[in-house]
Amino acid sequence: MSKQPAYWNKAKKYLCKKDRVMRNLINKYTDANLTSRKDVFFSLCKSIIGQQISVAAANSVFLKFKRKCNNKINAKTVSKLNFNQLKSCGLSRQKVKGIKSLAEQTLNKSFNPKLIQKMNDEEAINYLSNLKQIGRWSAEMILLFTYNRSNIWPMQDIGLLRAISINYKKKYLPSDKYVNLLKKRYDPYCSVATWYLWRSIDPEPIQY
Numbered sequence: 001m002s003k004q005p006a007y008w009n010k011a012k013k014y015l016c017k018k019d020r021v022m023r024n025l026i027n028k029y030t031d032a033n034l035t036s037r038k039d040v041f042f043s044l045c046k047s048i049i050g051q052q053i054s055v056a057a058a059n060s061v062f063l064k065f066k067r068k069c070n071n072k073i074n075a076k077t078v079s080k081l082n083f084n085q086l087k088s089c090g091l092s093r094q095k096v097k098g099i100k101s102l103a104e105q106t107l108n109k110s111f112n113p114k115l116i117q118k119m120n121d122e123e124a125i126n127y128l129s130n131l132k133q134i135g136r137w138s139a140e141m142i143l144l145f146t147y148n149r150s151n152i153w154p155m156q157d158i159g160l161l162r163a164i165s166i167n168y169k170k171k172y173l174p175s176d177k178y179v180n181l182l183k184k185r186y187d188p189y190c191s192v193a194t195w196y197l198w199r200s201i202d203p204e205p206i207q208y
Helices: 008-018 020-028 040-050 055-068 075-079 083-087 093-107 113-118 121-129 136-145 158-167 176-186 190-199
Strands: none
Touching: 008 020, 008 176, 008 190, 020 190, 040 055, 040 093, 040 113, 040 136, 055 083, 075 093, 083 093, 113 121, 121 136, 136 190, 158 176, 158 190, 176 190
8 A cells, every 4th residue: 555645645734724524524533644555456356346236245245256366366367257257256246247348459459558647537537447247437536545536526436425425414316506505615626525425424444
């Protein structure tokens, strides 16, 4: 894992000045921060595996997947596993196709993660969304957790919406208008605000 992003402390000071709720969260949760394992393939696999299942189920499937890869989660290892080997980890047919396609595109260079560093957030989201089983939400998670982009605001994320409802005493689901108002308030550090809002409803810091 890497150290906290270079902007983290500056972002905390900025958010504390902009928002009372955020100031309380930042002062409450001082035990951790956003980090990155800087491994896009690993994170994309984890993202595909975790879709539409509980955190506990996702962790169980991912451990089986990791063992099947002999603890070496990379395109070369995954490409050598056949459909049934991957399916036996508890993966659906669509998720197996997504992971196999990711490995193939990584090896033949039709997917090149290095290009993402030169893209703005929206360009990177569109690029990642071209991969099988990767939609906007998954792409945002990659930008936030792997690339540590500073201004990601995943409006489709149920955990974020729930945290907004609880912390800002709004009905669930909060209105798009209010969620967008917060986005403008937190800009250019929406990722940091997102992380603290998630932290407020989860005893364990989230990591992809």
